[in-house]
Amino acid sequence: MSEWQNLIPLADLEPDDVTPARIGKRRLAVYDRPDGVYVTAARCTHGGADLCDGYLDGNVIECPLHQGCFDIRDGSPLEAPATRSLATFQARKQGDFVQVKMPVKALTI
């Protein structure tokens, strides 16, 4: 079962950029865009680098290690060497928080 969870306060969101967040043991990347917020896994599926330290241009996040790229909306790989999709999660702004919808069991993984 999935539930909406508070992820980070809106005040902590880096404007028009990517912000690191954590829920349970899971590290996530939160993207602030004019049309809302997006959340993906924080770790690049290729080399394991932290995408929160990457470069966000529009809806594309560039990995800081090999400059592979992903679409933050659906996690699809756009540029080599990224070949596998990133996990993405439903997200929204609610009150003073960014919320993410995750399976309850995922919070402990």
Add this chain to the structure above:
Amino acid sequence: MKQALTPLTQALGDNALVPRRELKLLMKRSNVPGLVHLFLWMVLLTFTGSLIWFTTDTSWLLAPAMFIHGVVMVHHFALQHECTHYTAFRSRKLCKFLASYCGFLLVIPPLFFRYEHCDHHTYTNQHDKDPEMIPLPENRRAYLWYLSTIPYWSSQFGGMFRRATGKLTKGELKFVPRSEVKKVVLESQLMILGYLLIIALVLTLSWWAPLLYWWLPVMLSEPVMRFIRMTEHAGRPTVADMTRNTRTNIVSSLWRFLAWNMNYHAAHHYAASVPFYRLRDLHEKIKDRVYVEPKGYINAHRDILQRVRAQS
């Protein structure tokens, strides 16, 4: 999968020299400064190229003209380097195109260089880990041998021909992702094909322009690029600490222009995602915490030679 600790992750971490949001602002990219720089670059190339044009009948002036043009030509490496990091322009397509163009000019396969360079940033100046490491020469003879460019060209051409046959060394396979091996082989094959085509045109049409404006100037002036590249890390401690293992050189505005600001090398290694036109700003923020050679390339070589003497 184990998390990879990139230099950028350290630079944006809690103990960073520059606050995260400040550094993120410096990382923002634009096409404008790069296009302006590129335009001036082409003006300079036209000027130095015209020096060759006007001296082709004056043999004693031709070699100096070729050398001057060659100094600009070999600095295409700086443009390729920036485009490899996608920090010369916001447009990735333009970066890719220019990285390929410069790589073809200088026999530096762009895709291979990109992956090699990623490991250079991850393991800067660490023995057996940094694939671009220029170690401190053992003695003066080794120092001059490196500057002669013979080992450099031998490695560039040898590596390209080997990879074109599909053979990558164990060391290369450490940094070239498995999914990219075929592309790396193909790019070497295409580059060789391109060179052969141009050689055929030179021979059949007696079209000497590539020789006069490209190959001879690059060969004549590559020692200058070796001289500069040696100052980036050689002689600095071989440790995983970029505040110590990298040397920033303070040089004149002309050299800065040619190097696309890569003389601020410690700043570049601190955060490789910062575009070339913001490196000076980053340098101002971290200059008291990194190694800076205030008297430029020449003094850096004095330091290198002192260390060579001390160890030999």
